[in-house]
Amino acid sequence: xxxxxxxxxxxxxxxxxxxxxxxxxxxxxxxxxxxxxxxxxxxxxxxxxxxxxxxxxxxxxxxxxxxxxxxxxxxxxxxxxxxxxxxxxxxxxxxxxxxxxxxxxxxx
Amino acid sequence: xxxxxxxxxxxxxxxxxxxxxxxxxxxxxxxxxxxxxxxxxxxxxxxxxxxxxxxxxxxxxxxxxxxxxxxxxxxxxxxxxxxxxxxxxxxxxxxxxxxxxxxxxxxxxxxx
Numbered sequence: 001x002x003x004x005x006x007x008x009x010x011x012x013x014x015x016x017x018x019x020x021x022x023x024x025x026x027x028x029x030x031x032x033x034x035x036x037x038x039x040x041x042x043x044x045x046x047x048x049x050x051x052x053x054x055x056x057x058x059x060x061x062x063x064x065x066x067x068x069x070x071x072x073x074x075x076x077x078x079x080x081x082x083x084x085x086x087x088x089x090x091x092x093x094x095x096x097x098x099x100x101x102x103x104x105x106x107x108x
Numbered sequence: 109x110x111x112x113x114x115x116x117x118x119x120x121x122x123x124x125x126x127x128x129x130x131x132x133x134x135x136x137x138x139x140x141x142x143x144x145x146x147x148x149x150x151x152x153x154x155x156x157x158x159x160x161x162x163x164x165x166x167x168x169x170x171x172x173x174x175x176x177x178x179x180x181x182x183x184x185x186x187x188x189x190x191x192x193x194x195x196x197x198x199x200x201x202x203x204x205x206x207x208x209x210x211x212x213x214x215x216x217x218x219x220x
Contacts, residue, residue, distance in 0.1 A: 034208055043112070043198050043211030044151075087151065094164040096141070098151035 002027040004090050006099035013106050016077045021102045023088030024070040033071050034089040035064050038101070044087055047073075078106045110134065112201050112212035120218045126187040129215045133180050133201030139163075140182040141209060142174060145196040154197075157182055158204075186217075194219045 007022045025033070032051050036044035048057045050066040057064050061082065063074040073086055085101040113132040121127050133140050141156040141164075153166035157176035174184045180201070186193055196216050200209035 036208075036211075041213070043200070043213050046208035046210060049208050089151070095166065096143075096153040096156075096164070098143075098153070100150040 002090075002092055002095065002097055004088060004097045004099040006086075006088050006102050008102060009100070010103045011105070013075075013078055013104070015079060015106055015108050018074070018076045018078070020075070021073040021086055021104070022070060023073070023099055025088075025090045025097075026069075027090050027092035027097065029093045031091040031093070033066055034091070035062075035071070035073055036087040036089065038085045038087055047086075075104070078104075080106045080108050082106050112199055112210050114197075114199050114212035114215050116215060117213070118216045118218075120220060121189050123189055123191060123219055125189050126185065127189060127217060129184045129186075129197055129199075129217070131182045131184070131199030131201075131212060133182070133199075134210055137201035137203050137210075138180055139202040139204060139209075140176055140180060141200050141202075142182070142184050143198045143200065144168075145198055145214070146194075151198070154184070189219045191219050193217065 004025045034049050035047040038044040048064040053068045055066050061076050065072045083106045085103045087101045088099040090097045115130045139158045142154040143151050145151045156164040160176045171187045176182045196214045198214045200211040202209045
């Protein structure tokens with residue numbers, strides 16, 4: 001069964017404390033893996049697309065990496081404004097599968 | 109540039125009724141996809157339209173349908189509403205569908 005699992009469900013960090021979010025997937029025919037950020041009451045905001053194992057992308061304090069079974073979203077020296085739910089999604093064949101997200105809280 | 113616009117923002121319907129939600133994509137975007145978001149299930153893919161044709165479809169019953177017009181605007185229809193259809197319905201657009209999608213703010217549907 002195609003599945004996307006994110007961990008941890010929730011993460012509290014002190015400002016400046018770097019960490020990583022995990023997205024593991026079991027799908028056949030991976031076409032792309034997407035990371036989104038979602039703030040309360042808003043739709044997800046696109047961050048990255050990764051297509052093949054070994055690929056990495058960076059944007060400000062965020063860096064996404066991809067292996068054959070999982071993806072990591074590394075957050076370096078986070079700030080309170082990075083607090084949000086981070087969603088991972090996988091496109092496999094003609095389907096899109098989302099994880100349930102990691103709720104990140106960065107404490108000043 | 110204008111983002112993805114969804115109307116209405118909030119909607120309350122009675123069980124058994126039907127509802128139509130509207131989505132205006134970013135200008136130039138030809139791919140429009142729809143998602144249902146609930147606290148228990150998270151985001152679930154409903155369907156995707158590209159150039160007026162349904163290109164992909166998730167695992168939802170036939171009560172959920174959609175269409176896309178020649179100007180790429182899309183509508184989603186849910187017939188015979190059930191209490192479990194209460195959710196945030198999100199629309200997202202993309203130029204081709206292969207890169208990341210831009211999401212709207214959603215329509216909050218409550219079925220009573």
